[in-house]
Amino acid sequence: MRIIVLVKQVPNTTEVKLDPKTGNLIREGVESIVNPDDRHAIEAAVRLKQDRKGKVIVLSMGPPQAIDAISEAIGMGADEGILLADRAFAGADTWATSSTLGKAIERIGEYDLVMCGRQAIDGDTAQIGPQVADYLKLPQVTYVFDIEEIKEKSVIVKRRLEDGFERIECELPALLTVIGELNKPRYPRIDRLIDSCREKAPIKIWNAADIGVQTKDVGLEGSLTHVIKTFAPKLQRQSEMLQGDAKTSVKSLMGKLREKRLI
Numbered sequence: 001m002r003i004i005v006l007v008k009q010v011p012n013t014t015e016v017k018l019d020p021k022t023g024n025l026i027r028e029g030v031e032s033i034v035n036p037d038d039r040h041a042i043e044a045a046v047r048l049k050q051d052r053k054g055k056v057i058v059l060s061m062g063p064p065q066a067i068d069a070i071s072e073a074i075g076m077g078a079d080e081g082i083l084l085a086d087r088a089f090a091g092a093d094t095w096a097t098s099s100t101l102g103k104a105i106e107r108i109g110e111y112d113l114v115m116c117g118r119q120a121i122d123g124d125t126a127q128i129g130p131q132v133a134d135y136l137k138l139p140q141v142t143y144v145f146d147i148e149e150i151k152e153k154s155v156i157v158k159r160r161l162e163d164g165f166e167r168i169e170c171e172l173p174a175l176l177t178v179i180g181e182l183n184k185p186r187y188p189r190i191d192r193l194i195d196s197c198r199e200k201a202p203i204k205i206w207n208a209a210d211i212g213v214q215t216k217d218v219g220l221e222g223s224l225t226h227v228i229k230t231f232a233p234k235l236q237r238q239s240e241m242l243q244g245d246a247k248t249s250v251k252s253l254m255g256k257l258r259e260k261r262l263i
């Protein structure tokens with residue numbers, strides 16, 4: 001069984017801080033980590049590989065330092081890693097990111113499952129999984145919290161719903177986006193991490209030419225959306241103290257809420 005896991009390196013924070021002058025993200029002093037949901041995808045892939053013979057290939061698009069995220073995945077038991085790193089990929093919106101990842105998956109060729117996290121903690125769109133599936137014309141199941149059974153030509157999974165769960169049988173090859181309830185990710189093995197640091201790990205770096213894309217179709221140029229301005233919303237709070245005893249204050253409060261059509 002061949003499984004491709006999409007892994008994103010993200011800043012270790014859920015609090016995005018913006019430079020008020022430039023509107024850019026402040027990345028200095030923020031440690032980079034493997035996106036939390038992706039660690040669950042790696043764990044699931046490694047377990048599936050151990051149960052049935054196979055290979056886990058980790059794929060990431062990012063700057064050269066994203067190789068650390070791939071090394072961590074290899075430390076956890078993935079067999080190979082591919083980093084898509086090219087200046088031409090910079091500034092990609094979710095569409096360009098998904099189509100570039102899709103192209104790379106086509107270049108990898110044979111696979112039974114593509115797994116990724118439900119959502120990245122920085123970009124937060126949860127669009128990449130569904131868009132990659134659409135690009136590759138694969139059936140997809142999102143919000144997976146249990147992989148019950150892998151059959152020869154299908155997989156049975158449970159996906160989380162707001163008020164319960166859904167059990168789905170999906171044809172292979174398929175794409176699954178996973179959530180944290182799926183498993184408890186293992187720690188990377190030190191010897192495998194050391195191999196990665198000594199550049200002994202099987203990690204390839206591919207550029208635009210390697211995946212057969214033209215630079216006009218990737219990165220900022222290949223993006224369908226463009227950010228016009230980034231800013232943090234101003235928090236404006238107005239408070240008013242209600243005077244009088246409890247009965248008067250409650251009456252006055254209800255009047256104000258009605259006035260603002262809040263009740």
Ligand SMILES: Cc1cc2nc3c(=O)[nH]c(=O)nc-3n(C[C@H](O)[C@H](O)[C@H](O)COP(=O)(O)OP(=O)(O)OC[C@H]3O[C@@H](n4cnc5c(N)ncnc54)[C@H](O)[C@@H]3O)c2cc1C
Binds near residue numbers: 007060122
């Ligand atoms: C208009 C626009 C312009 C942008 N410009 C830039 C920019 O200049 N520089 C920049 O860094 N970002 C930029 N971004 C953000 C970038 O497009 C997103 O970070 C990226 O598309 C992933 O989306 P997400 O973070 O919402 O991932 P989600 O859809 O929330 O991620 C879901 C899952 O997809 C997989 N995944 C996501 N991203 C990757 C990846 N890169 N490699 C492998 N797997 C992945 C992971 O498994 C992840 O758990 C821009 C976004 C927009 C909309």
